[in-house]
Amino acid sequence: MSSDIVIRVEGLYKQYGLPLMPMLRSAAARLRGRPAVEPRWSLRDINFEVKSGETLGIIGYNGAGKSTLLKVLARVTPPTRGSVEVRGRVFPMIELNAGMNMELTGRENVLLLGILMGMSRAEIRAKLPEIEAFCELGRWFDESVWKYSSGMLARLGFSVALNVDADILLVDEVLAVGDITFQRKSLDRMERMQQSGKTVLFVSHSIRQVERLCDRVLLLNEGRQVAIGKANEIVSQYYETANTRILEHYAANGEKHTIVQEKLQNAVIDILNVHLLDGGENPKNHFHTGDMVIIEVEYEAHQPVECPIIGFGINTVDALYISGFANKGFESEMSLHGRGRFRCTIPRLPLLNGIYQLDVKIKHTNDSILGGGRGLAVFSVTVPGEVRLAVDYGLVMIEAEWGK
Amino acid sequence: MTTGFTDETRRFLRLLWAITGRDIRARYRRTILGPLWAILQPLMLMVVFTALSGVLDIPSDNIPYVIFSYSALTPWTFFANSVSRCGPSIISNASIIKKTPVSRELFPMVAVTTAGFDTLMAGIILAVMMVWYQVSVDLSLVFWLPVLTLLTAVFALGVGMFFAALGVYKRDLLQVNAFVLQLWIYATPVIYPLSEVPDKWQALYKLNPMVGLLEGFRSVLARGETPDVSLLLWGLPVNGLVLLIAWPLFRYTSRYFADVL
Numbered sequence: 001m002s003s004d005i006v007i008r009v010e011g012l013y014k015q016y017g018l019p020l021m022p023m024l025r026s027a028a029a030r031l032r033g034r035p036a037v038e039p040r041w042s043l044r045d046i047n048f049e050v051k052s053g054e055t056l057g058i059i060g061y062n063g064a065g066k067s068t069l070l071k072v073l074a075r076v077t078p079p080t081r082g083s084v085e086v087r088g089r090v091f092p093m094i095e096l097n098a099g100m101n102m103e104l105t106g107r108e109n110v111l112l113l114g115i116l117m118g119m120s121r122a123e124i125r126a127k128l129p130e131i132e133a134f135c136e137l138g139r140w141f142d143e144s145v146w147k148y149s150s151g152m153l154a155r156l157g158f159s160v161a162l163n164v165d166a167d168i169l170l171v172d173e174v175l176a177v178g179d180i181t182f183q184r185k186s187l188d189r190m191e192r193m194q195q196s197g198k199t200v201l202f203v204s205h206s207i208r209q210v211e212r213l214c215d216r217v218l219l220l221n222e223g224r225q226v227a228i229g230k231a232n233e234i235v236s237q238y239y240e241t242a243n244t245r246i247l248e249h250y251a252a253n254g255e256k257h258t259i260v261q262e263k264l265q266n267a268v269i270d271i272l273n274v275h276l277l278d279g280g281e282n283p284k285n286h287f288h289t290g291d292m293v294i295i296e297v298e299y300e301a302h303q304p305v306e307c308p309i310i311g312f313g314i315n316t317v318d319a320l321y322i323s324g325f326a327n328k329g330f331e332s333e334m335s336l337h338g339r340g341r342f343r344c345t346i347p348r349l350p351l352l353n354g355i356y357q358l359d360v361k362i363k364h365t366n367d368s369i370l371g372g373g374r375g376l377a378v379f380s381v382t383v384p385g386e387v388r389l390a391v392d393y394g395l396v397m398i399e400a401e402w403g404k
Numbered sequence: 405m406t407t408g409f410t411d412e413t414r415r416f417l418r419l420l421w422a423i424t425g426r427d428i429r430a431r432y433r434r435t436i437l438g439p440l441w442a443i444l445q446p447l448m449l450m451v452v453f454t455a456l457s458g459v460l461d462i463p464s465d466n467i468p469y470v471i472f473s474y475s476a477l478t479p480w481t482f483f484a485n486s487v488s489r490c491g492p493s494i495i496s497n498a499s500i501i502k503k504t505p506v507s508r509e510l511f512p513m514v515a516v517t518t519a520g521f522d523t524l525m526a527g528i529i530l531a532v533m534m535v536w537y538q539v540s541v542d543l544s545l546v547f548w549l550p551v552l553t554l555l556t557a558v559f560a561l562g563v564g565m566f567f568a569a570l571g572v573y574k575r576d577l578l579q580v581n582a583f584v585l586q587l588w589i590y591a592t593p594v595i596y597p598l599s600e601v602p603d604k605w606q607a608l609y610k611l612n613p614m615v616g617l618l619e620g621f622r623s624v625l626a627r628g629e630t631p632d633v634s635l636l637l638w639g640l641p642v643n644g645l646v647l648l649i650a651w652p653l654f655r656y657t658s659r660y661f662a663d664v665l
Contacts, residue, residue, distance in 0.1 A: 016663040018573065075505040077662040092503055098425075099500040103430035115422040116504055118415060144433065 006168060006199050007050040007073065011082035014043040014223075019080060042068045043223045046082070052167075055200040055232060057214030059238055060209060061245070063204045064220040070170045071258065088167030088199070091117060093158075093186070102146040106137055106156050108365055109145055113160045127163050135159035136182070155182055162189050168199045187213075211235045211353075219346045232393060236382045240286070241352050269305065269336060269362050269371030273298040276358075276377055283351075288384045289397055293346040297360060297379070304337035305362075305370060311343065313359035316352070317378075322351070322395055324359075331365065350396045351381045410501050419510055423497075428504040446526035450474060450533065459643045465597045467626045468537050474530055475625035476594045476618040479552070483583045483614060484558045489515035490564030491571040491578040494658075498665035500597035503543040508658035512565045530625065540628040548631055552620045557637075559613050569657045573664055592618055613639030 006321055015022065022039050029035065030062045038391055043065045050056050071077045100109050110131055114124035127340045132141055135155045145153060204210050210217060210231065217234035219226040221241070227234055245385065252311035278284045280293035287293055295312060311326035313384070327334065327344070334342065356379055361372035383391070391397050432438045435542035457469030464472035485554065493511040500506065534541070571577035592614045593601070601609050609615060620631030 018657060018660050018663075070660060071502075074503070076502060078659050099497070099504075101426050101430045103433035104426060108426075108429070112422055112426055115418055116500060116506065122416065229480075 004051045005049050006052045006087045007201075008046075008085045009046055009048050009073075009082070010084075011042055012046040012069075012079050013041055013081035014065075014072055014077070015039050015041055015080045016068075016077075020395055028145060032034065041080075041223050042197050043072070043220075046220075046225050047220060048225070048228055050087075050199060050201065052199055053194075054195045054216065055202060055214045057210035057217040057234075058201060058203045058220065059205075059210055059217060060220035060354050061232070061242075065223040066220055066222075067172055069220070070172050070201065070203055074170055086168065089118070089165070090168045090170065091161070091164050091166030092170045092185065093161045093172065100145060100153070100157065103144055106135075106141040106148075107132075110158065110160055113157065114164070115254065117160070117164050119164065120249060126298070131159045131163050134163065135187075151182075154375050156180075156187060162193075164200070169193065170201045170203070172203045173205065192230075207235055207354075210395070232383070235336070236353055239355060239380055239382055242355055242380070246295055251358060267369075267371035268301065268303050269308075270300045270302070270361075271297060271360055271371060271376060272300055272339075272359065273288040273371050274376040285379045287349055287351075287379060288353055289381060290384070293349050295344045295346070295358065296341055297337075297343075298341045299336060299362075299371070300339045304335065305364070306330040306335045307365055308334055308336055308370060309365060310334065310342070310344075310361040311361045311363070313361070315357050315359065316395070317355040317357060320395075322356070336362075348399075350399070352391060352394055352397055353381060353383050354395065355380045391401050416507060416510065419506060420513055422519065423510065424521070425497055425512045427514060430520055442522060443528065445522075446478070446529045449477070449526075450529055455509035455656035462595070463597055463600060465599065465627075471537055471539055471626045472535060472597075472622070473595055474533065475622050478480075478523060478526045478530055479556055479618060479621045480589060480592065480594050480614070481526065482553075482616075483556050484589070485522060486516040486557065486560035487564040487567070488582060489519060490561075490568040491581060494568050494572050494661060495665065502662045502665055508661055509565075509654070512561055512568055512654070515564060516561055520553075520557070534625065539626060542624070542628050542630060544630050545624050548620065548624045552617055552624065552631065555613075556617050556641065557615075558647060559617070562643070562646035562650045565654040566646065569650065569654040572661055573657065585654050588612075588614070593622075594618060597607075600624050610635060610638040611642055613643040615639060 026039075027104075046057075046065075046069065058069060060066055070092065072079050073086060074090060075086075076092070084235075099112060101112070104112070107128070110128065111121070111124055114127070115121070119127075123203040135158075137152060137156065140148065140152060148156070150222075190200070194213070199214075202213055214231045216229060217231045217238075218228045219234050219238055227237055227239065228240075251396060254384070265273040273295040275283050275298075276285065277296060278287070279294075281294070297310075309326055309328065309331055311324055314322045316322065336342075357375045357378040358379070359372070359374045362370045362374050364370055387397065432441060435441060437444065453473050454470050457464075457473075462469060491513045492513040494508070497511050501508065501511075511567065567577050568579040571581060589595075591609070592611055598615065598619055616632070618634040619635055623629045623631045
């Protein structure tokens with residue numbers, strides 16, 4: 001291995017379970033003259049290298065093989081084929097409560113976890129005050145952990161993990177623990193560890209965290225390596241595939257079904273359909289940052305309504321509400337009766353990489369709700385190259401003018 | 405390379421000590437009597453055996469029946485507990501096995517050490533009884549007791565690892581394990597003396613390593629003699645063979661434990 005490469009994975013295949021069983025099965029199949037059973041690979045043909053001090057994100061859908069890959073790197077399970085070389089002290093932050101005993105106190109468990117992670121008693125004792133302070137458990141630190149809430153347990157595990165000296169950290173979906181201040185603190189600590197030259201492999205479903213923390217990203221799908229490269233490029237690619245997947249999912253459930261399900265019941269105004277169009281009036285579900293977007297709503301009003309307040313809300317798929325906007329001040333130009341449609345134009349879409357859903361709400365001027373629904377349209381956004389030069393990550397593009 | 409080996413060993417022993425401590429401490433944490441339970445259990449058993457010997461007339465080679473049975477039952481319990489805890493110790497430590505690359509041998513060994521702790525407690529009761537019945541002991545006990553204990557531990561580890569190696573994959577084996585131990589006690593001179601076994605069966609009977617070991621314990625603890633070494637040697641091939649098969653088997657299958665837990 002060249003001097004600065006600490007992880008090298010070549011032609012890695014992984015199949016779960018004793019290799020003996022599938023071997024016997026395929027031998028039996030061959031004896032009966034049937035074609036050999038194709039093994040079920042959890043990982044196939046994975047190849048990558050990680051340099052010292054680098055942070056590599058691993059993303060993909062459930063079952064893509066992310067955790068399997070970390071397990072192989074942590075030497076918890078052997079590869080079926082291929083080679084895996086890891087240089088340095090590896091610390092798997094895969095599940096932080098591994099080995100914790102509910103009957104023991106927080107302090108006793110810290111000692112145990114430390115030993116499990118390869119520290120000597122003296123090393124842990126030296127770290128103990130720091131760990132105790134970091135987990136902020138106060139008097140609970142000397143109580144049996146069965147009395148802890150799940151958040152407190154996670155904090156205890158995480159505090160030990162963050163205070164272990166290791167060269168390579170394997171992090172699997174652990175930043176989602178604890179309350180918001182603890183999450184913030186953990187994220188900061190991770191960033192400090194990165195800056196201090198530790199190599200980090202980071203698996204997460206929170207694409208925003210991956211984008212923020214990682215230099216490079218590995219995208220897996222059904223055990224295969226789809227792409228590896230610069231974080232924002234791979235994340236864009238992920239959003240594009242995620243988009244088709246989510247849209248397929250919506251289509252499979254039937255657009256109508258989605259609307260009926262999410263629509264306000266017994267409404268005065270039924271929303272029949274919501275279409276998204278581009279500047280050329282073509283229906284679309286995928287836009288670029290800065291594109292013109294036309295929202296067209298088909299409705300049926302069971303009673304005529306004059307001067308309604310119409311509002312749109314945009315959420316990320318992970319349920320973060322980004323912004324809402326309404327026709328306030330223009331209500332008088334609108335009247336809804338019978339079947340019909342109305343439009344709203346967003347001249348320049350300010351959203352960055354992501355998948356978004358659109359909510360609609362129609363209110364009377366006296367604030368009573370007339371109709372609406374959630375998730376009536378789903379669309380994805382990717383950042384085109386020229387914009388990527390000006391913003392790197394986040395949710396929205398803020399247009400700015402520069403001067404002296 | 406040698407320093408790497410000793411580091412590894414030191415780490416392993418540290419883990420063995422820590423996990424054993426965890427299991428023993430956790431067991432008595434939410435009890436009122438605490439570690440007293442470790443003494444109470446063998447004490448109850450002693451009472452039962454004393455009562456039994458008053459009612460039944462079981463041949464016991466002219467040794468008080470309580471001493472006769474207890475001196476063999478204690479090491480037998482050590483063996484049986486060690487073996488039966490091996491498989492479950494892998495399963496109950498699944499969270500460690502799935503997340504860290506610690507040697508999988510650790511868990512069968514913890515099974516043996518925690519059973520060893522219980523045996524130590526039972527040993528205290530036995531010692532008190534030996535004083536009460538004024539059993540005379542030979543000084544060679546200082547040598548033989550650790551040797552016999554170690555041999556029993558090694559045999560228990562072999563049998564336990566064998567069942568754990570396969571039982572983690574097919575849990576039927578763990579059921580079979582319990583069943584085997586139940587039968588095994590009748591093929592071992594725990595509640596009856598070796599002299600009661602018919603001559604034509606003796607050769608086959610003595611192949612069971614537990615025969616030589618338990619008779620050894622009985623010689624040392626109840627009769628104040630040195631163990632019958634030839635009897636110990638009879639059992640040695642099976643003891644060695646089990647370990648020779650079980651350990652590599654465990655080494656191999658345990659690499660994939662994380663995949664099936």
